[in-house]
Amino acid sequence: MRRPTIADIARAAGVSKGAVSYALNGRPGVSEATRGRILAIAEELGWAPSSAARALSDGRAGAVGLVVARPADVLGIEPFFMRLISGIQSELAGGPTALTFQMAGDLAAETATYRRWAAERRVDGVLLVDLRVRDPRVDLLTGLALPAVVIGGPDGVGALPCVWSDDAAAVREVVHYLVALGHRRLTRVAGPPEFAHTAARSAAFAEVARELGLERAETVHADYSVEDGARVTRRLLAAVPRPTALLYDNDLMAVAGLGVAQEMGVAVPAELSVVGWDDSALCRLVRPALTTVSRDVVRHGAEAARMLLAAVAGGPVPSRRAPAAALRPRGSTGPLERP
Amino acid sequence: MRRPTIADIARAAGVSKGAVSYALNGRPGVSEATRGRILAIAEELGWAPSSAARALSDGRAGAVGLVVARPADVLGIEPFFMRLISGIQSELAGGPTALTFQMAGDLAAETATYRRWAAERRVDGVLLVDLRVRDPRVDLLTGLALPAVVIGGPDGVGALPCVWSDDAAAVREVVHYLVALGHRRLTRVAGPPEFAHTAARSAAFAEVARELGLERAETVHADYSVEDGARVTRRLLAAVPRPTALLYDNDLMAVAGLGVAQEMGVAVPAELSVVGWDDSALCRLVRPALTTVSRDVVRHGAEAARMLLAAVAGGPVPSRRAPAAALRPRGSTGPLERP
């Protein structure tokens, strides 16, 4: 019971392979009667095109790739990626394109993966996440002529199209909100400085702090993990005077910070306001619920996938700006009660 | 600047395509001198085999597939899958096999994906997760002759190899531990009853409760999500008399339950003990830290991937039992203080 090929269909229909190919792909060259007959036979035989044969023949892999280089324990619990993938899949589902997913230990492993994929023609294009400052991957992919869409930007993406949201505006919104609540000493617990979005947010944070004449507004870095978020928070809350508001770069560290505040007897939000970033389900998992910056990650993913398919098809693809991230206030922020 | 093919190498080396193929694949048929020359030229040209051509020629896709059918919002935050994937990748990394990942909305979409993958020969085998009671996918995959390894079991997997851990033993361990702490009214907040592991755990729970003569030991079902976990917990804690210990089927619902207890003024662990399942990073994210059942999910994934590669290669693959899941006591369980 070999899988049927177009040759089987051709034999059954009494026509040539070429005619079958035309019929199945909806191109001219066969009469409607013949096309119908061929389609019926293909259906009856349960035929589906061999992805390998098609890939070899038309030079297209029928897959796009996503590599994520973050430590496994961060990936496991960081909801961002699964939501992103969910968005990507919603665009790919049903279509002829599959998603090849790879986790890499570090940047070197990630670039090696791109090289291999390009050399093996395993994917038609890739989605680039966690854009870095002067990201070497941008030049690499450009050099490999591998179509790519960057999730992030818009700076430093070179000629690659990107889908980005205005992080700076969101940072400004959060800071204005906290200042309105009476806060004057803010600290940002940011992700690693090498990420482009970290740099963008840090710059915006410094700028708005200057504009508003804040007493203190520093940025410290952590690696997005629960452990590092807790460690940094412990240090920050031990300082005298301590900050009255903490802005985290992801929900995970913010939730860890919430736990540390509780452990150190710092009341949230009476003495300390905490803000996360991403609006994942984690925010509603904890008490008080976490105030956070909300962006539609799923839609981000869908948008990026759509753009990548267009880029693979060869069209010019303009970068797109996603709807701005917005503050979602919950119980973890409030007016300062005991300054 | 076309990518080099073996024909290019053959021309440069002054030999035939066949000789190049033998040389590159380390098979006999070429002298060591010639092999060295061909290898050097291939290296210099930056040659890598076209995955499509190889797939077409040897009938192997060079990829394995994983489909996950859970609601997107559960997937986003449920750490289990990312850890599993991380384990799978650790086995695949560097090798010639890629991972094709798909999220499906429901079981029907999932089976449709298997059919399509099989028809298109897009993957050489698949990993099956979330085994169900009388799982239709087992027969489907067997019928499609698509190699598969089940993560779960060992019951109901038919002829498919599986990697499983002894959930029943873990349930018994947890219940004995809680009883030793003085608990007599336990409730299990389980996953959907259609999952095989849910059924196995429920059966073990009922059995050990009978053996120990517990006052109460019921199982209720939820869908693994934060919301459902919270909803069910609210209902359970409102009952009179309420259970003194809750056993959840994943950490996510357990953490949600912890939040509800706090919201309802039920002290943990003084009045209520809470146990999760999986030992994800979530457990150490909350206060009190969550007692949970720990199993090495990453290793599970690696094991399954290794078995799948063996199955694809055609060898007979015996099912494997992973090290038993073990109780990891933390702050959320303790002796009953105010019964």
Next chain:
DNA sequence: CCGACCGAGTGAACCGGTTCAGTGAGCCGG
């Protein structure tokens, strides 16, 4: 009535590997 044209369909090449039957040279033993 003849040439141009058009639609339907054919046959073969091609994509880039793998594999198999065959070939010629060199070596060995008898």
Next chain:
DNA sequence: CCGGCTCACTGAACCGGTTCACTCGGTCGG
């Protein structure tokens, strides 16, 4: 000195599609 064997390598078929140049028969305009 010759038959047979091994080794190194060649040429072609093959995997399952797509595509292109070409043929054949019918129709239409002049």
